[in-house]
Amino acid sequence: MAHSLFDSEAVSQHIVAWLNDYLVNSGMNGWIVGVSGGIDSAVTSTLCARTGAPTTCVEMPIHQDPNQANRAAEHIDALCAQFPRVRRSMVSLTEVYETFSRALPDGPDESDGLALANARARLRMTTLYALGQRTNALVAGTGNKVEDFGVGFYTKYGDGGVDLSPIADLTKTEVFALGAQLGVGDAIQKAPPTDGLWGDNRSDEDQLGATYPELEWAMSWVALHEPLSSESPHQGEENLSQRQREILNIYRMHHFKNKHKMDPIPVCAIPDAVRFTSA
DSSP states (O other): OOOOOOOHHHHHHHHHHHHHHHHHHHTOOEEEEEOOSSHHHHHHHHHHHHTTSOEEEEEOOSSOOHHHHHHHHHHHHHHHHHOTTEEEEEOOOHHHHHHHHHHSTTSOOTTOHHHHHHHHHHHHHHHHHHHHHHHTEEEBOOOOHIIIIIIOOSOTTTTTOOSBOTTTTSOHHHHHHHHHHHTOOHHHHHSOOOOOOSSSOOOHHHHHSSOHHHHHHHHHHHHHHGGGOTTSTTTTOTTSOHHHHHHHHHHHHHHHHTHHHHSOOOOOOOOHHHHSOOO
16 A cells, blocks of 8 residues: 655645635635644634635734744734735733733632633633624634644633634644645744743643654554454553553543543433423
């Protein structure tokens, strides 16, 4: 069997066509994309720009690392120079975030940084939808396949709150390959992936405990082996290295912990026997 190569040109054309079809059928006018200085938002914003529809690239700094902010600004500058219907929007959310943090009971709780990190993502989602509603535009998501369907590495109703997901069927490795084909700048392509929700420089790998290629391998391994051995989920691991078993455990832990994000919202169904009393 011939070795399959990722065809980034064909994939980019497919996504742009899909975006155009979706936009026409939606009756909306264009795109809103939050641009963070990372590869996912760079690729998504470029694909949206390539549709030729109005595309607003939004910077939403909250105590942002200068390197991230600079990468985002340079990327938007490049898109504006190349595509006449791309515009930039800058919404500084630092003061909003600080006000919100102080308004919480007892003020900011430094012992639970994740709650406030997620609040940053939710403030950004609110901003994108406010801008989108003003311009009758759709919010394009920037999540990739491993984040959205593997380890659930996103904020519920934050960066998970979008109208459509152009790159969610692509692994992070494929997103990087697509970025190279689309001409995304070297600064973004070489930057360690990060969610940008913290006050330090922690990377996605620091938070997840594994690299994206490792998690991609785990996602593929689980998909191939576990449906065949549901009663013995660890069957087939005998020949794996210690690191591979560690990666599988990391992947399973994140997938289990974040499954509530990936499953539909549970609805309590009311049986007729409960809903109605007998006449």
